[in-house]
Amino acid sequence: MHHPSEQNYIQQLSIDCVIFGYHEKQLKVLVPKLDFNGDFWAVPGGFVYQNEDIDAAANRILQERTGISEIYLEQFYVFGKAARNSLEFIDKLISLNPERLTGNGLNRKEYDWFTRRFVSVGYYALVDINKVTPQKTDLDESINWYNIKELPGMIMDHNAIAAKALDALRLSLDEKLIAFNLLPETFTMKEVQELYETIFDKPFARNNFQKKILDLNVLERLDKKFTGAANKAPFLYRIKK
Amino acid sequence: MHHPSEQNYIQQLSIDCVIFGYHEKQLKVLVPKLDFNGDFWAVPGGFVYQNEDIDAAANRILQERTGISEIYLEQFYVFGKAARNSLEFIDKLISLNPERLTGNGLNRKEYDWFTRRFVSVGYYALVDINKVTPQKTDLDESINWYNIKELPGMIMDHNAIAAKALDALRLSLDEKLIAFNLLPETFTMKEVQELYETIFDKPFARNNFQKKILDLNVLERLDKKFTGAANKAPFLYRIKK
DNA sequence: GCAAAAGTGTTATTAATACACCCATGT
DNA sequence: ACATGGGTGTATTAATAACACTTTTGC
Numbered sequence A, B: 001m002h003h004p005s006e007q008n009y010i011q012q013l014s015i016d017c018v019i020f021g022y023h024e025k026q027l028k029v030l031v032p033k034l035d036f037n038g039d040f041w042a043v044p045g046g047f048v049y050q051n052e053d054i055d056a057a058a059n060r061i062l063q064e065r066t067g068i069s070e071i072y073l074e075q076f077y078v079f080g081k082a083a084r085n086s087l088e089f090i091d092k093l094i095s096l097n098p099e100r101l102t103g104n105g106l107n108r109k110e111y112d113w114f115t116r117r118f119v120s121v122g123y124y125a126l127v128d129i130n131k132v133t134p135q136k137t138d139l140d141e142s143i144n145w146y147n148i149k150e151l152p153g154m155i156m157d158h159n160a161i162a163a164k165a166l167d168a169l170r171l172s173l174d175e176k177l178i179a180f181n182l183l184p185e186t187f188t189m190k191e192v193q194e195l196y197e198t199i200f201d202k203p204f205a206r207n208n209f210q211k212k213i214l215d216l217n218v219l220e221r222l223d224k225k226f227t228g229a230a231n232k233a234p235f236l237y238r239i240k241k
Numbered sequence C: 001g002c003a004a005a006a007g008t009g010t011t012a013t014t015a016a017t018a019c020a021c022c023c024a025t026g027t
Numbered sequence D: 001a002c003a004t005g006g007g008t009g010t011a012t013t014a015a016t017a018a019c020a021c022t023t024t025t026g027c
Helices: A054-066 A087-096 A108-115 A158-175 A189-200 A206-215 B054-066 B087-096 B108-115 B158-175 B189-200 B206-215
Strands: A009-023 A026-034 A045-049 A072-079 A119-126 A140-147 A219-224 A235-239 B009-023 B026-034 B045-049 B072-079 B119-126 B140-147 B219-224 B235-239
Touching: A009 A054, A009 A158, A009 B009, A026 A054, A026 A189, A045 A054, A054 A072, A054 A119, A072 A158, A072 B072, A087 A108, A119 A158, A158 A189, A189 A206, A189 A235, B009 B054, B009 B158, B026 B054, B026 B189, B045 B054, B054 B072, B054 B119, B072 B158, B087 B108, B119 B158, B158 B189, B189 B206, B189 B235
Parallel strands: A009 A119, B009 B119
Antiparallel strands: A009 A026, A009 A045, A026 A140, A072 A119, A219 A235, B009 B026, B009 B045, B026 B140, B072 B119, B219 B235
């Protein structure tokens, strides 16, 4: 693999993706940890090829880490402060990993490329967490789902990016019907409600919630789901085709 | 003035500003016409200096054209298609202006710089049209306010950018209290209503509208405005400090 | 006094929230 | 039978839209 500095990328433009998943009443974000000494977490990101739409670049980055395509994806903000560079991060990285990053590891040209100011387009993605098998790149030590409320301290402004992504998600959830991207193919009404409660961090009345969602007229009711529990079996739903 | 290609700009990144004004029941956009043969209109735009926030760059571009600072400004979308370049436009420009743009006018380096693919951050601005004295740059033949519904055919995707800006404006108008940026210091309730009716292109009931706006609790009522008309004088309002 | 337009109150409609009840299920 | 959780209907409240009336202004 060539270094980014040698690739045909647009310079000083990056993409950062906040990948949201949902599991057991928790809104989660997929965050890789870098395979270097020092604890460096960073939201999946990358650069844009000269002949590539920025949306396509975001898709490519997402596919790399999640293994799935056709992901729901939304551009939500451009981070463009002049002071926005990775100088501090890279210097720390090098000082903690001298054997790998000095001499041949990271030459002057590459160092300069990485530490320049970058304008970053923020995307958030909504995925069915069951369909994803998190993929490490060759720069990752691990990649894991973290509760949005318990994100590790990430490099640069990545924690702020994640926070802004959550804001944007909440705003668009009300207007568009995108929440279902976080759920599996079929689901019960209670699961939908719990998802909303998790995202907005507040409770909804059961009966009114059901009415509201069904009134959207986008769900079709399937068979009941018998769990073996000693109570009425809930219906399963899925998005109308 | 130096050519952009020689300036210390971020490469392949541009800013495009849709400047909204309001006058006589019309939502208007400030559009310069280029000082070249051929009818080329283009939304005010520019590039970002290495040590400049993108918001600051947008502000600078706005100030150049409007003469005022402290403009309400909102980033609304990033236009990042791979095919997004000005090749067609520039070639047409050169063919229609050979005397100025061939030879020393526009050298190879500059031509390459201009015709590369650009990722553009779209901003919209809301200004009090009375406070603005439209300023030509040395590349402009004229600069004028055009009704949003009667915009000239602009270069590249600038008409699509303007359309998207209007969409974004409508969306945020409901949530935030930004409409008043389009009005003068003091205004009557009817003027507010007409502004809303213009932006959303639909009528509002007078009494209900008044109630809705006053219930926002952001306006303070001033003296009446006597116009000499043979009817009840309306109150003037202004934003509470 | 009258026409024009502003201001306000009152009713009707609709949407959001709260409350109550019944139903299916496994032990 | 009964505890548990699901589904739905009704009442209450609040928000929105529709309707009606009064007031101010200059001629």
